[in-house]
Amino acid sequence: MDKPLKIPIQVSADRAEPMYHQIEVQLRGLILSGQLAEGTLLPSIREFASDLSCSVITIRRVYQDLENEGILRTRQGTGTFVAQVGEVRRERYRKEAVVEALRAAVRTGLDVQCTPEELRNLFEEALEQLLAEESGAKGEEQT
Amino acid sequence: MDKPLKIPIQVSADRAEPMYHQIEVQLRGLILSGQLAEGTLLPSIREFASDLSCSVITIRRVYQDLENEGILRTRQGTGTFVAQVGEVRRERYRKEAVVEALRAAVRTGLDVQCTPEELRNLFEEALEQLLAEESGAKGEEQT
């Protein structure tokens, strides 16, 4: 049995975003980007909860949510693993949340009578800006 | 003093989306699209509440939220009006909600390691699909 590894996740109870959601987003990102390989044993809910200074139940919820999404597999008494999702299904899961968010945004735009052209421009702006922020943040990490 | 007009808004207590939010989205749309002209007197909170079969407080919240956004102006004892926002400011208000939603969507995409190209494609897909749905719904209204 593989040794469970330390998961590089940062959460803060101060943020408005609930703990379980912060964890889900980051863990999902690690899995769908391939940084956590299929079959990887995750920390036990107690160990992970201790690491992140939160309740066992919160981790339990995260594992359960991601299992329902199909990207984790869990067995009582044994542990929780990254599921054996094929490349195709992984792509689908990866896109689902994004598509949902994009649709919500577009819907908002149509509600206030944005034209398609206008929406494309605003999208491009947002994308450029966040890409810039991200590369900026990456650079600062090394400081 | 102008006669307050009937506002064409449809709400449903059955939907998961809260009442106040349904009303806000639609009323904001009517104002920012120019269908409700600047200076227009809106129904009193009691009359509007009666029309929509909801509480006075719910309408009150809507008016207050939109006043905080700067697109309504309200005076105790007199009524609530569409604010005198210039074309420039109206454009800004109109875009704000959309930009926020788009940024959230893009952030989600970057979280799961989408490439910019991929996000552009997904955005275009979502836009096309919702445009199709909308024109479809418009057509059915006449049935």
Next chain:
DNA sequence: TATACTGTTAATATAAATATACACAGTAGA
């Protein structure tokens, strides 16, 4: 001024989201 409209405020009810503790049950290995 009287009255009949406006919006306002405070106190409260209800439901949903978030987070928790603790007792329970399955699994693996000494």
Next chain:
DNA sequence: TCTACTGTGTATATTTATATTAACAGTATA
């Protein structure tokens, strides 16, 4: 088997979001 680990289920606390009532205060006008 015993022990020490896994996840599971129940019952509950806490907070936030949503919605409400009823008494209050400003405004316009007959």
